[in-house]
Amino acid sequence: MQETDALREARHEIEVCNACRYCEGFCAVFPAVNLRREFSAGDLSYLANLCHNCRGCYYACQYAPPHEWGINIPRSLALVRAQSYSEYAWPPKLARAFERNGVVLAGAIAAGLVVMLLLTIGLVPDARLYAAHPVVPGAFYQVIPLWMMQVVGLATFGFSLVALGQGALRFWRDAGGRGKITVRAVLAALHDVATLKNLGGGGGGCNDNSERFSMRRRRLHHAMMYGFLLCFAATCTGFVYDSFLGWAAPYPFFSVPVLLGTLGGIGLLAGTGGLFAMKLVDDPGPAPRELLGADVALLGLLFFAALTGLALLALRGTGAMGIALAVHLGVILALFVTLPYSKMVHGVYRGAALLRAAIEKRAGVG
Amino acid sequence: MPDLSKPYDVLVAGGGNAALCAAITARQHGASVLLVEHAPRAFRGGNSRHTRNLRAMHETPMAPLTDAYGEDEYWDDLKRVTGGNTDEHLARMTIRASSGVFGWMRQSGVQFQPSLTGTLNLSRTNAFFLGGGKALVNAYYLTAERLGVDILYDSEVMALRLEDGAVRRAEITHKGFPCTVTARCVVAASGGFQANLDWMRQYWGDAVDNFVIRGTPFNRGRLLRNLLDQKVAAVGDPTQCHAVALDARAPKFDGGITTRLDSVPFSIVVNRDGERFYDEGEDVWPKRYAIWGRLIAQQPGQIAYSVCDAKSVPLFMPSVYPAVVADNLGELAEKLGLDPVKLRATVARYNQAVRADGGKARFDNTKLDGCATEGLDPPKTNWARAIDTPPFTGYPLRPGITFTYLGVRVNDRAQVLLEDGRPAANLYASGEIMAGNILGRGYLAGFGMTIGTVFGRIAGEEAARHARN
Numbered sequence: 001m002q003e004t005d006a007l008r009e010a011r012h013e014i015e016v017c018n019a020c021r022y023c024e025g026f027c028a029v030f031p032a033v034n035l036r037r038e039f040s041a042g043d044l045s046y047l048a049n050l051c052h053n054c055r056g057c058y059y060a061c062q063y064a065p066p067h068e069w070g071i072n073i074p075r076s077l078a079l080v081r082a083q084s085y086s087e088y089a090w091p092p093k094l095a096r097a098f099e100r101n102g103v104v105l106a107g108a109i110a111a112g113l114v115v116m117l118l119l120t121i122g123l124v125p126d127a128r129l130y131a132a133h134p135v136v137p138g139a140f141y142q143v144i145p146l147w148m149m150q151v152v153g154l155a156t157f158g159f160s161l162v163a164l165g166q167g168a169l170r171f172w173r174d175a176g177g178r179g180k181i182t183v184r185a186v187l188a189a190l191h192d193v194a195t196l197k198n199l200g201g202g203g204g205g206c207n208d209n210s211e212r213f214s215m216r217r218r219r220l221h222h223a224m225m226y227g228f229l230l231c232f233a234a235t236c237t238g239f240v241y242d243s244f245l246g247w248a249a250p251y252p253f254f255s256v257p258v259l260l261g262t263l264g265g266i267g268l269l270a271g272t273g274g275l276f277a278m279k280l281v282d283d284p285g286p287a288p289r290e291l292l293g294a295d296v297a298l299l300g301l302l303f304f305a306a307l308t309g310l311a312l313l314a315l316r317g318t319g320a321m322g323i324a325l326a327v328h329l330g331v332i333l334a335l336f337v338t339l340p341y342s343k344m345v346h347g348v349y350r351g352a353a354l355l356r357a358a359i360e361k362r363a364g365v366g
Numbered sequence: 367m368p369d370l371s372k373p374y375d376v377l378v379a380g381g382g383n384a385a386l387c388a389a390i391t392a393r394q395h396g397a398s399v400l401l402v403e404h405a406p407r408a409f410r411g412g413n414s415r416h417t418r419n420l421r422a423m424h425e426t427p428m429a430p431l432t433d434a435y436g437e438d439e440y441w442d443d444l445k446r447v448t449g450g451n452t453d454e455h456l457a458r459m460t461i462r463a464s465s466g467v468f469g470w471m472r473q474s475g476v477q478f479q480p481s482l483t484g485t486l487n488l489s490r491t492n493a494f495f496l497g498g499g500k501a502l503v504n505a506y507y508l509t510a511e512r513l514g515v516d517i518l519y520d521s522e523v524m525a526l527r528l529e530d531g532a533v534r535r536a537e538i539t540h541k542g543f544p545c546t547v548t549a550r551c552v553v554a555a556s557g558g559f560q561a562n563l564d565w566m567r568q569y570w571g572d573a574v575d576n577f578v579i580r581g582t583p584f585n586r587g588r589l590l591r592n593l594l595d596q597k598v599a600a601v602g603d604p605t606q607c608h609a610v611a612l613d614a615r616a617p618k619f620d621g622g623i624t625t626r627l628d629s630v631p632f633s634i635v636v637n638r639d640g641e642r643f644y645d646e647g648e649d650v651w652p653k654r655y656a657i658w659g660r661l662i663a664q665q666p667g668q669i670a671y672s673v674c675d676a677k678s679v680p681l682f683m684p685s686v687y688p689a690v691v692a693d694n695l696g697e698l699a700e701k702l703g704l705d706p707v708k709l710r711a712t713v714a715r716y717n718q719a720v721r722a723d724g725g726k727a728r729f730d731n732t733k734l735d736g737c738a739t740e741g742l743d744p745p746k747t748n749w750a751r752a753i754d755t756p757p758f759t760g761y762p763l764r765p766g767i768t769f770t771y772l773g774v775r776v777n778d779r780a781q782v783l784l785e786d787g788r789p790a791a792n793l794y795a796s797g798e799i800m801a802g803n804i805l806g807r808g809y810l811a812g813f814g815m816t817i818g819t820v821f822g823r824i825a826g827e828e829a830a831r832h833a834r835n
Contacts, residue, residue: 015686016624016686019623019624019683019684019685019686020498020622020623020624020686021482021483021484022418022482022495022497022498022499022501022623023497023498024479024482024483025477025479025480025494025496025497026496026497031483034483037684056497056501057497059497059500059501059504060496060497060498060500060501060504061500062415062416062498062499062500062620062622063622063624065408066408066409067409067620068617068620069617201477201496202477202479202496202497203477204477211504211505211507211508212508
C-alpha cells in the first residue's frame with residue numbers, strides 16, 4: 001500500500017484507538033490493533049479490510065466529530081479499504097475502474113444489455129425470437145445457442161476468477177499474515193464469514209444510522225450473500241446438467257437449478273433492496289460519500305441480476321422469453337466481467353483479513 | 367420542544383450517568399420527567415462519556431466480573447483511598463447496592479465486555495461497558511426517549527428557588543433563552559465545578575491556566591454554587607480536586623483517557639528549571655497516579671518533563687502523542703525547551719546516585735524492586751536505573767483535573783440536606799455533585815459510576831414517589 005493522506009489519517013486514528021481501547025469488544029479490528037504499537041501500510045490495509053463497517057466504534061467514540069480530534073474509524077478505514085481495492089487490482093492497469101466505480105458498473109450494465117439485445121435482435125429471426133416457445137428442453141437455445149453461452153460465460157467468469165485470485169495474492173503479500181495457515185484458522189475465518197459475526201457488534205448488532213443497535217444490516221447482508229451463493233449454485237448446476245449430463249435448459253420449476261435460483265433470487269432482491277433502502281436514510285457521518293457510487297452500483301447490479309432472472313422464469317413459455325433471456329444474460333455478462341473491478345472484491349479481501357486475524361489470535365502476537 | 371408551561375413531576379438537572387439513572391427510574395415509577403442537559407447532543411453525558419467501567423461488589427463470579435469482591439474488601443479499599451474521609455453508612459449502602467444494578471442496567475440497554483487489554487487487574491472488581499461510557503450514555507438516552515422522558519439539550523439549570531426548604535421553581539436557559547420550569551421534585555445531577563476555571567482560580571490562582579480538564583467543559587458547578595448559596599449543607603474540601611499527570615499536549619477539555627502517561631516510575635521527572643522535585647519511584651503507579659497532578663501543579667509554570675532512556679520505553683503505555691526522542695540528552699533538552707546544561711547535570715547527578723547503590727537490588731518493573739538512589743535529594747526509591755542508553759525519550763507533563771470533591775450533603779434517600787440538618791422537602795442529588803459524601807478524598811477506579819448509578823436510581827425513585835403522593 002502506498003502512503004497516502006487516507007493511510008496517514010487512518011494510522012493516526014488507530015494510534016488514538018490504541019491508547020483508549022474502549023471498543024475492544026465490538027469486533028475483530030480492535031483486538032488486532034492492540035497486538036501492535038506500530039502500523040505499517042500493510043497492517044492498515046489489513047485492518048481496513050477486517051473492518052465490517054458496523055459503526056459501533058463511531059457512535060461509542062468519545063473523540064468522534066465534532067470532538068476536535070474527529071476520530072471516525074469506519075470512515076477512515078473505508079477510505080483505506082477503497083484504496084486497497086485499487087492497489088491490489090489485477091491487471092494493475094484496470095485499477096482505474098475503482099476510481100469512478102459507480103459509473104463503471106452502470107456502464108458495464110448498459111453495455112451488457114446493448115450487446116446482448118443487439119446481437120439477439122440482429123441475428124435471431126423475429127419469428128424465432130418472439131415466438132412463444134413451450135417450456136421444453138432446448139427452448140432457450142432457440143434464441144441463444146448453448147455453445148455461445150458456454151464460451152462467453154466461461155471466458156468472462158474464468159478471467160474474473162483469475163483476476164480475483166491475483167488480487168487475493170497481492171493482498172496477502174502486502175497485508176496478509178506471516179504465521180502458518182492452519183486448518184483451524186481457516187475454519188475460524190470461514191465461520192466468521194458465514195455468520196458475519198463482526199456485524200454483531202458485541203451481541204446487539206450494528207449501528208445503522210444512529211446510536212440504536214439492530215441486526216437489520218447483518219440479516220439483509222445474509223439474505224444477499226446467501227441469495228448470491230444460491231444463484232451461483234443454480235448456475236453451476238445448470239452448467240453441469242447441460243454440459244455433462246445433456247439435460248438441456250429450461251428446467252421445470254421443481255428442479256434443482258430453478259428452485260435454487262428462485263430462492264436465491266428472492267434473497268438477493270430482499271437483501272439488495274433492503275440495503276439500498278438503508279443507504280437512503282444513512283447517517284453521513286461515518287459513511288464516505290465518495291464511496292456511495294460503488295456501493296449502490298453493486299447493489300443495483302445484483303438486484304437487476306436477480307430481477308431479470310426471476311422475470312425470465314415468469315416469462316418463459318411466452319413470446320417475451322427471447323428478450324427476457326437476452327436482458328438477463330446481458331446483466332449476468334456485466335456481473336461476470338466486473339466481478340474483480342467492483343465492491344465484490346471486498347468478499348475476497350475481508351475473508352483473507354479474517355484469516356489473518358484468526359492466525360494471529362491463535363499465535364497471540366502481531 | 368416540550369411544553370414547559372405544564373408542571374413536571376420530576377426535573378433532572380444534568381445529563382450524565384447519574385442524571386439518566388434518576389430520569390429513567392423516575393419515569394419507570396410513573397413520573398413525568400424533564401431532563402436538562404447543558405451540553406449539545408453530540409457532547410451529552412458529562413464526564414460519564416469518558417468513563418469505562420463501574421466497580422461492583424459480588425460474592426461469586428458474575429459475568430463480566432471474575433472471582434469475588436465482597437463488601438468488606440470493597441469498604442477497605444474505599445477507606446484506604448479516602449483516608450477515612452467518607453461516610454460509612456452511605457458508603458456501605460452504595461457498595462451493597464452495587465451488586466444489584468446489572469439487571470437494570472442491561473434492561474436499559476447497557477452492554478458489558480470482558481476487562482480490556484492491560485486492565486486485567488480490574489477484571490475482578492470492575493465491570494467494563496462495551497464501547498465505554500459514551501456507549502452507556504447512548505443506551506440510557508435511547509431508553510429515556512423510549513420511556514417518554516422529555517430531554518432538553520443546550521440547556522442549563524441556572525437556579526433553583528428554595529423557600530422553606532423546598533424548591534418552588536427552576537430557572538433554566540434553553541439555547542440561551544431563559545425560561546422557568548415548575549416541578550414537584552428536582553434531582554440535582556449536574557456534576558462538579560472543575561470546568562469552571564474562575565471558581566478553580568479562587569483556590570489555585572493563575573495556575574489553573576495551565577491545568578488540563580480531562581472531562582467535559584460543561585461541568586461549571588452553577589447549580590452547586592446556587593444551592594450552597596441557599597443554606598444547603600456542603601460536603602468535601604472545596605480546594606481539592608483529583609489531579610493526575612497528563613501529556614502536556616492534551617486539549618484543554620475533553621481529552622479523556624488517552625492523554626494519560628504512565629512513564630513516571632521508569633523516568634526521572636524534572637521541572638522547567640531542569641530540577642527533580644519528587645521521588646518518582648515511591649510506589650507502584652496506580653497508587654501514585656493521582657498525586658502527580660498536584661506535584662506538577664506546585665511547580666513553576668505547572669509543567670514538568672518525564673525523561674527516560676531506551677531501556678524504559680517498553681515498560682509503560684505511551685500517551686496518544688508521539689514521544690520526544692533524541693540521540694543525546696542535550697538535544698532532548700532543546701526539543702523539550704529545557705536548558706541542556708541543566709538537564710545533563712541533573713541526569714549526571716542522578717546516574718551517579720544510581721551507580722552508588724552498588725547493585726544490591728535487581729531491577730524488576732513488576733514490583734517495588736528497591737533499586738534506589740543513594741545520597742540524592744529527593745531520592746528515587748525504586749526502579750532507579752542509570753539513564754544512559756540512547757535514544758532518550760521525554761514527555762511534557764501537566765496537571766490534569768478529573769473532578770472536584772465539593773458537593774451537597776445528602777442522606778441515604780438521596781435527599782439534599784440543609785445546613786440545619788433537615789432534608790430539603792423535594793430536592794435530591796446524585797452523581798459527582800454529591801460524591802464527596804462518600805469519596806471525600808482520593809480515587810477508586812469505577813467508583814464514581816457506582817455512586818452515580820446507585821444514587822441516581824434512589825433519587826429517581828424517591829423523587830417520583832414524592833411527586834406522585
